[in-house]
Amino acid sequence: MNSNTPLSASKPHLVVVGNGMVGHHFVEQMIAQSGHESFQITVFGEEPHLAYDRVHLSEYFTGKGAADLAMTDGTLYDDNGVRYFTNSLVTEIDRKAKVLLLQDGQSLSYDKLVLATGSYPFVPPIPGHKRDNTFVYRTLEDLDAIRDCAKKVTRGTVVGGGLLGLEAANALKNLGLETSVVEFAPRLMPVQLDEKGGSVLKGMIEGLGVKVYTDTATQEIVDGEASFHRMNFADGTHLETDLILFSAGIRPQDALAKQSGLEMGERGGITINNHCQTSDADIYSIGECALWNNMIYGLVAPGYTMAKAAAGHLLGDTSVAFTGADMSTKLKLLGCDVGSVGDAHAKTQGCKVFVYQDEISQSYRKMVVSEDGKKLLGAVLVGDNSYYDTLLQYYLNAIDLPEQAQSLILPAMDGAPAALGVDALPATASICSCHNVSKQDISDAVCNGALSVGDVKGVTKAGTGCGGCAALLKKVVDNELLALGVEVSTDICEHFAYTRQDLFNIIKIEQIKSFDDLLKKHGKGHGCEICKPAVGSILASVWNEYVLKKEHIVLQDTNDRFLGNMQKDGTYSIVPRIPGGEITPAKLIVLGEVAKEYNLYTKITGGQRIDLFGATLPQLPEIWGKLVAAGFETGQAYGKSLRTVKSCVGSTWCRYGVDDSMTMAVDLENRYKGLRSPHKIKFAVSGCTRECAEAQSKDIGVIATEGGWNLYVCGNGGMKPRHGDLFATDLDRETLITYIDRVLMFYTKTADRLQRTSVWMDGLEGGLEYLKDVVINDKIGMCDELDKAMDYVVDTFQCEWKTTLEDPEALKTFRQFVNYDGVDENVVFVEERDQIRPATESEKQELIAKVG
């Protein structure tokens, strides 16, 4: 992937070596500040890909592809005249001549140089460390190799029990390996955790079936007996394993600095000043290869700050500088919350410590405070990170601790930790550390018209890095909106001072069965086109009554009222259900015959259904009469309900299929076909990971694997595509259906009106993890209710068209005119490609002129 922008001779030449996350951010910063107009920029990267999101690298194993992780596809570079070269290792710098030498022998002169070469994994020089089936965990290629090997073996071991090591262990476990972790130090995560915290974490991780060996030194790796390797430990014991993954820390990639004689730290790293300049003023260094104040920063946020400082300095703005960064972290490792803030080890002189430990629910929390007890210096959290945001803000902003400081780590009696009101945060408080966005920045954005979290994200980039600040960001935005006097009204309309979710609960708890009843008890006025269909839909979700029942009929939007999709000319389209897209030739012929008889425009939809267009109101019952007689059911394409389950043919026919996706698709469609929901729902089922049914872009996506079924949730194609989140892997059929039941019911219960699952998920506090807690771990004790609600809907399914055809009162409403048998003369068709289509306005004029 090479660029084709020619080298410009007139501008000074700026070369960036390394196209990782930080190198890329630097280019973005330069472009944002119009630096590409004063410099000709060239980028060299050693990897075959342009910059990708290494922080989320592990998601490569859980469904994301290289394209999903990519930070740019090169368009940004091309559009701004930045030349870039991948697969290009820079091997030498001639600082005198100001020339770079590349591995392929080419050379190139520079005026300014930025080294963003990152770091490489440290592999302890244990005898045997270069054997086959040993890996590191840093690049996409590393992960490809690990995946290939894991397919063939059963046991995997991670050497190193730090952050990365545990993340890698999680990946091995997800790949289906029996997993162990070997750590030399006496506890896990020695950098971030204290002894007690490390041991609580160890207990939790062992509870998940991962073996942990701490205080264990590997002396050599040799051929195993039962497995590929045997690791011999210093204490005489050993471990047999097939795959070894080294994660024993990282080392700055400073080879170029060493070769060219730049000043370096004793233990490596390219020494920089506050402007990120190295000992050569024309050479900058940023990211994990840079050493500031004798510190290497192994996180992405400090790298981004360095990138900003370097770009600023190059463009003559010395006000932005790099002056160190906070290394507090919060993570979920193998499903366990772990957090570390500031001085976790209580090394500050005279500091005092509070500790809280709960051996029943396995959590541990420690606060380190100053000698006078006024300031928070550090903290350790294991088991529950809901305390993290508040502690971090106390620490970062040196806010005075409250009277009973220990309350910050004690479980609040009503269940929620005592959160620090966002009001108490100073304007300088950093809300998003990945993009260094302060409370003030957010406040400014809101004042300038960003009136929602989404808008604020767009303007400030807050919340678009690791996503850890999402909950806090929402609070700050809401708080700012309130301060501005913008009422954050969540009422659905003037008739009900409730959200959709409130109405759902009211209807359910008070057993309300009609709109009028609800309006009388909880609303005012007479309803409108917002609340009527919303309530109609909730009543249908909860009680699943016939939607054209007399008291419900006036609630339905025209599509639901006439059980068809109104088209632009007032005619309707008809979409019979074809579960899974599977149809017999006989039924297909019926559709063809009906379409021919009524001269309907016929098209195959994106969801593998057949859509018949151009039916007038009185034709609808006639046509449906024939379809129902031939065994068709309504496809509910008009409803906010399950639309389609798209399928691929799967293992029954396809030579790659690993399971019967076709049967699964048909069964899922038949199970959920009656469910009325806040918005339409689309499913897909693929028979293997080739994913021909595109399940990852659906509200519910199911993909067959060797071990069962993988479930993806809340994907979307459409206006704003969203990749589905991998919810659970290798499920058996029964568990799969239970999870889908619960996810759909929980969505139906809690989403806003007309909110697709994708938007619902983006706004769900706690996100995917929370949804998993609700559905898998029954954290809020709702599973039973959700299961019952879904069973009720499934049991009470009726084909609305069948019911309608049997109901003379309902049929009456399908008359075109109450007093006249004629047709709507404004409905005019012309022919195109042998089928009808609505005439355009000018075609109608012409036709009328001819007749007249």
Added chain:
Amino acid sequence: MTTQWKLVCKKSDLIEGAGVAAMVNNQQVAIFYLPEATSDTKVFAISNWDPFGKANVLSRGLVAHLQGQWTVASPLYKQHFVLSTGECLEEDVKIPHWDMKLEGDNVFILES
């Protein structure tokens, strides 16, 4: 010009809380029956023609009571039309409307 009441249909042809279409003097009329309305007459009529969507569909819209006024929301692009005056709430447009009356089982429209 004389005006006179003309019989359109029976009360049982109407749908409570919603609209139906009728043909009156070669013109499509959307008739709404709103027993909850506080006005003398409970029956309203406006043209069935949606000037924005350019289709005869207003009788099939949802009735919305907004700030004291009875309206119908077009099923195509959701503009509201006031049932008693034909005024559009979103745009500067007015569509035809007719006076209606209910006598026993009969529904009458005032022809002009």
